Every structure is written in structure tokens, then in C-alpha cells.
Amino acid sequence: MEFSQLIQERYSVRAYKPDPVEDEKLQEILEAARLAPTAANRQAFQIIVVHTEGRKEELRRIYNRDWFVQAPIILVACGLPSRAWTRKDNENYGVVDVAIVMDHIVLASANLGLGTCWIAAFYADATREILNLPEGVEPIVMTPLGYPNDAPKPKIRKSLDELVRYEHW
Numbered sequence: 001m002e003f004s005q006l007i008q009e010r011y012s013v014r015a016y017k018p019d020p021v022e023d024e025k026l027q028e029i030l031e032a033a034r035l036a037p038t039a040a041n042r043q044a045f046q047i048i049v050v051h052t053e054g055r056k057e058e059l060r061r062i063y064n065r066d067w068f069v070q071a072p073i074i075l076v077a078c079g080l081p082s083r084a085w086t087r088k089d090n091e092n093y094g095v096v097d098v099a100i101v102m103d104h105i106v107l108a109s110a111n112l113g114l115g116t117c118w119i120a121a122f123y124a125d126a127t128r129e130i131l132n133l134p135e136g137v138e139p140i141v142m143t144p145l146g147y148p149n150d151a152p153k154p155k156i157r158k159s160l161d162e163l164v165r166y167e168h169w
Contacts, residue, residue, distance in 0.1 A: 011152035013115030016071035019147045025112045032108035036101040039085035039093035045101050048076040061126040071146030077102045079138045098140040115148035
């Protein structure tokens with residue numbers, strides 16, 4: 001799909017078919033994540049591929065929405081703050097890096113006809129426990145991954161005039 005069409009048509013999917021995601025497509029999505037730019041190319045992230053089959057009740061503790069566990073896969077993007085690049089004022093760019101990685105996942109998925117929904121409002125403690133995350137690994141964002149079983153709603157976005165300034169504030 002042409003890129004501008006892709007970013008116009010991508011939407012947050014909140015209903016998924018139970019159809020499995022082909023391994024080739026999953027690998028293509030994970031490769032897009034691997035190629036995402038990160039500060040100083042540190043790649044201070046890990047992606048956990050979670051299959052929902054047989055784990056739906058447990059996974060609802062992470063994010064309690066029926067559609068969250070409808071998809072056959074959940075991708076959890078974690079940051080490794082101790083490995084991330086830090087600016088001179090001590091601003092750690094790990095969360096930014098993970099956001100870029102997830103954006104690559106979302107766009108690659110849409111390009112392959114798969115749906116995603118960016119989720120940040122999950123229970124981090126339950127995520128750490130259920131996924132057995134070691135100390136120093138931070139769950140940042142996750143998404144279900146599967147074939148959409150809904151239709152996009154119209155996007156409401158601010159105009160460029162409300163979002164862009166030139167030369168100064």
C-alpha cells in the first residue's frame with residue numbers, strides 16, 4: 001500500500017477475528033520493529049510475543065477488555081532503561097525508542113491487513129507478574145495483533161494550524 005494511504009486508513013481495531021496470524025507476517029512485523037530508529041542505535045527494547053489461546057482470563061488482568069484478548073497475539077514492547085541513550089541533561093530516551101518501535105509495528109501490521117490498537121493504560125504490575133519480566137525491564141506499550149472484525153470510525157484530528165508553528169512559539 002502507498003504510505004500516505006496507509007497512514008490515512010490505519011485505525012485502532014477493537015474487534016478481532018480468531019483467525020491465526022501467519023508466521024511470515026509476524027516475522028515481517030517484528031523485522032519492521034528491529035529496523036526502527038533508536039537513539040544512538042542502542043535498540044534498548046524487547047518485544048514479547050504473547051499468544052492469547054488458553055491465557056485469556058490471565059491476560060485480562062493486564063487489560064480488562066474483551067477485544068484485547070480476541071486477537072490471537074498480543075505484542076508487548078518493553079524498554080530497557082539502563083541500556084537506553086541518555087541526553088546530557090539525563091533525559092532517558094528509552095520510552096521514545098519504544099514508541100518508535102511500536103509505531104513501526106502498527107504501520108507494518110496495517111500494511112499487511114492486520115489490526116492493532118495502541119494500549120498504554122494497562123496494569124504494569126500485572127504485566128510484570130504474568131510475563132515474568134526481570135528487574136530493569138519496563139513494559140511501555142502493547143497491542144493486540146490480528147485480523148480486524150470491525151470497521152474504522154471517522155478520524156477526528158486537529159487541523160495543522162492547531163498543531164504546527166514555524167520559527168518560534
